[in-house]
Amino acid sequence: MLIEFAVSNFRSFKSRQALSMVAGNVHEHLETNTFTAGLPGFGRFLRTSVIYGPNAAGKTNLLRAFAFVQNLIVNSASMPPSAPLPYTPFKLANSMREAPSEFAITFVQNGIRYEYSIAMDAARIHQERLVEYANPRGRTLFDRRYDEAGETYQWKFSSFLKGQPSIWRDATRSNALFLSTAVLLNSEQLLPVFEWFQKRLAIIFNTATLNPGLMVQLYDQPEGREKILGFLHEADLGIADIGIKRQPMPDTFALRMALGPPPRTFYEQRLGDSKLSELKITLFHLGEDGELVGLDIDDESAGTQALCLTAGAWLKVFENGEVLLFDEIDTSLHPMLTKFLIKKFHSSAINQNNSQLIFSTHNTTFLDNELFRRDQIWFVEKDQNGASGIYPLSDFNPRNDENFERWYLRGKYGALPILNENNS
Secondary structure, three states: EEEEEEEEEOOOOOEEEEEOEEEEOOOHHHHHHEEOOOOOOOOEEEEEEEOOOOOOOOOHHHHHHHHHHHHHHHHHHHHHOOOOOOOOOOOOOOHHHOOOEEEEEEEEEEEEEEEEEEOOOOOOOEEEEEEEEEOOEEEEEEEEEEEEEOOOEEEOOOOOOOOOOHHHHHOOOOOHHHHHHHHHHHOOOOHHHHHHHHHHHEEEEEEEOOOOOOHHHHOOOOOHHHHHHHHHHHHOOOOOOOEEEEEEOOOHHHHHHHHHOOOOOEEEOOOOOOOOEEEEEEEEEEEEOOOEEEEEEEHHHHHHHHHHOOHHHHHHHHHHEEEEEOHHHHOOOOHHHHHHHHHHHOOOOOOOOOOOEEOOOOHHHHHOOOOOOOHHHHEEEOOOOEEEEEEEHHHOOOOOOOOOOHHHOOOOOOOOOOOHHHOO
């Protein structure tokens, strides 16, 4: 579960900007759009948030910041010792071009709240800190800071950090995270923190990165086909059944691959098998006389294909209680399918593990007080110096019955493209 994410001096973000999933003091859609996690000092949390803003305002950069932190945690321990870190500061201000980029994320894993922060540039990690709230006061498990004057690191470890922190410290390179290194060296206590970023945080920049193989894997499991069908039935796509067949690759496979695989063609190589199989996915519809008529998935609409092929991924999100970030969701899915998925996140019966969805979009039809609370809608825009800022709709104190879409398009909330009508 995500509580808050903050970023500064990264791409178009100069000063600290934060996205919060803590529910505000408003009462609409309380039982559907929010949930309680039983955390001391906290009330309810948001199941979803939507982000608006013009092109190049910083919406994608916000999700890139999430992806950057995730990638750094998962992979930094295996980087070559001399490799520079992928440092992309805010370049429109001289004071920021060599200053560290900073990231802070507050999340919950296994019922425990954590606050993890990083500061880094191309040469090194400047600061890394993890606070664990196993009790209301919290305790800093480790704190690492680079001393510029002494050109060395200052370390602090809590007595509650189990294992061999001194060995992990000595093994941590300047371009690697202590968290990543400790887990690589078998820290059982820090493994859940690492796995939250590795397994509970999913970031999608297009549906091509949603793994269609998860749908096939689910189909092969007991009752997996029924789960996929139930998901597709609720989307009201007119799909009565689904079939997946594996067929041996033809002798012309090498030639076909040399020329480039046909579009929407899926292959599978099972563990222990040196041969590839081609997957034949058929969707069945009811004909006029009630019989099932099978259509190749290539004959379906792009939206149906996208939802069907990613059904396993969506169901995995709900099953595992993942946090899903989806950039420009409207370029991949029809608005009706997007609303269908949003309502799934808002359903306590379906979203039993409190999965969360954060997505950016240009589709203003989602600015609907029947769909979202005032604290679930966020805007990103750049100031006159080219720096991105993020802020919630609730900052404007709108009435609950206000027409959010109308007032957004009239410029009341900002975050609209500036059009030069004189050049039209």
